[in-house]
Amino acid sequence: MNPAAQPIGVFDSGIGGLSVLQALRAELPHERFVYLADSGNAPYGDARGDAFVSARTHAITRYLRAQHHIKALVVACNTATAAAIHEVRSSQPDLPLVGLEPALKPAAVLSKTGRVGVIGTRSTLTSDKFSRLLASLAGQAEFVIQPCDGLARAIEHGTAQPLPADPNATETRALCARYISAMGSFGTETGQIDTLVLGCTHYVFVADELRALVGPQVHLIETGEPVARQTRRLLHKDALLAPEEGAAKAPASIRLLTTGALAPLQAAAQRWLQLPPDCCGTVTIP
Secondary structure (H helix, E strand, C coil): CHHHCCEEEEECCCCCCHHHHHHHHCCCCCCCCCEECCCCCCCCCCCCCCCHHHHHHHHHHHHHHHHCCCCEECCHHHHHHHHHHHHHHHHHCCEEECCCCCCHHHHHHCCCCCCCEEEEEEEHHCCCHHHHHHHHHCCEEEEEEECCHHHHHHHHHHHHHCCCHHHHHHHHHHHHHHHHHHHEEEECCCCCCCCEEEEEEEHHHHHHHHHHCCCCCEECCCCCHHHHHHHHHHHCCCCHHHHHHCCCCCCEEEEEEEECCHHHHHHHHHHHCCCHHHHEHHHHHH
């Protein structure tokens, strides 16, 4: 097969990376995608150590290359990027690789009050990679860091549940409220946080809840669109972009796989990507 016609692999610890896949589809509508949610081990960021996350990242990369012949890999998980992307680059030097990191740099530029909130998993926000990123921006803004224990898990588990009559009654909403309240005052006045970085891909799917809590004037910053643009740049550099007359943006060009239960992935695909259940499947990756 022509390498340019091979699919792009996208991987996350769960369904959160579908927010990145959404941006990739918009930026690269002629590409084929294989998305893998390691939901059988999700979420990575609450209690998993770096060694476990690194082992899973290597195993999934090997699987996607061997079974789906991917031409590039997007690690659509902040925790896996922080724990393992440097190792994957070393072990797979011929594979174009794009990782995620919380969008602190654009947030610092955008903020007018100089106070930026950052929410993410504890693993991401306590990683060496994040500490180096934070140190590189010293003096550019004040960053208010808030680990959100349990939030990614609540989003993951709530995906397959029916939408409640009262959206304020969910565990997800309660956790959002608890962590946003702990960060202090949001707004555009001096001393307030006017920009909030969503440092976990799952959090994009509770953007409405977060918006209701922080107010309409606060900027919410996520990483999907910048990652999609970087993926396009890497594929162009390596002459791996699919021809525009090739694969269409149709369900057949997207395969969604999970190491966990199938129903949550099917529900997420339908709710957020408008994809049918039959594009989803299960897989076992030791």
